[in-house]
Amino acid sequence: MPENFADRFTGRAAVYSKYRPSYPDAILKILRSDIGFDQDKVVADIGSGTGLLSRLFLENGNKVFGVEPNDEMRSFAEESLSKFPNFVSVRGSAEQTTLEGGSIDLVAVGQALHWFDRQGAKREFARIVRKGGHACIVYNDRTSDDAFMQAYESIISKHARDRGSVPEVDDSYLSGLFRNGNYGKFSLRNEQFLDFEGLLGRIMSASYMPDASDRERFEALRVGVSRLYRTYEKKGQVRMLYDTVIFLGELRGLGSLV
Numbered sequence: 001m002p003e004n005f006a007d008r009f010t011g012r013a014a015v016y017s018k019y020r021p022s023y024p025d026a027i028l029k030i031l032r033s034d035i036g037f038d039q040d041k042v043v044a045d046i047g048s049g050t051g052l053l054s055r056l057f058l059e060n061g062n063k064v065f066g067v068e069p070n071d072e073m074r075s076f077a078e079e080s081l082s083k084f085p086n087f088v089s090v091r092g093s094a095e096q097t098t099l100e101g102g103s104i105d106l107v108a109v110g111q112a113l114h115w116f117d118r119q120g121a122k123r124e125f126a127r128i129v130r131k132g133g134h135a136c137i138v139y140n141d142r143t144s145d146d147a148f149m150q151a152y153e154s155i156i157s158k159h160a161r162d163r164g165s166v167p168e169v170d171d172s173y174l175s176g177l178f179r180n181g182n183y184g185k186f187s188l189r190n191e192q193f194l195d196f197e198g199l200l201g202r203i204m205s206a207s208y209m210p211d212a213s214d215r216e217r218f219e220a221l222r223v224g225v226s227r228l229y230r231t232y233e234k235k236g237q238v239r240m241l242y243d244t245v246i247f248l249g250e251l252r253g254l255g256s257l258v
Helices: 013-019 026-035 052-059 071-080 111-115 118-128 147-159 171-177 196-204 215-232
Strands: 042-046 063-067 087-090 104-109 129-142 184-194 238-250
Touching: 013 071, 013 196, 026 129, 026 184, 026 238, 042 052, 042 118, 052 063, 052 104, 071 087, 104 118, 111 129, 118 129, 118 171, 129 147, 129 171, 147 196, 147 215, 147 238, 184 196, 196 215, 215 238
Parallel strands: 042 063, 042 104, 063 087, 104 129
Antiparallel strands: 129 238, 184 238
């Protein structure tokens, strides 16, 4: 895990909470049909950030522990999810959640998976999950289905600062999390409509993009985003396209870890 993992999104919580895409309700249908998930299951949302994934489970009636090391992100989650009595905010990390052993039915992980220490997270997930418990890894993967999305990626590539440091999540990583290396993969279409402010905020929500503190680079980014928006907007909005990718399976137990 990079030393600055918990700090990477400091200063970005507001735009992250407001402009990152939500997760489709159809995720719950997959969980119900594949693992018999219901509202009685206890969920740990690891690297819960501002609570986007936690909200999906809270609206289903589940008790959710939102485990987040970044104070600013966690504060946003506590405020935005305060109406849900089943939400428990936890200052912890993927490697040290502080949760009780054998207390969790479903470990849920969103976009934060990239930043976890792989061995540490694997051991911690095995510790906190009940026997036969599962993990659901979900992320919104931008598509390249149309000219706008391709142009959006060009903006990212041009202005990103340290994108190359984002660790890759591959099959070897995923196989190490799940019992016998077995997991199912699902994909759902997702979309998001944004005005200019939203488009700029969506880009700024990425940890590797310049922000207002880097005045020269940020202004160059803003000019590029403005040009992109003017080219592709229709009725005051542009459409972001995503594949919501889901990896689902039974977690390894502590006794099976190597």
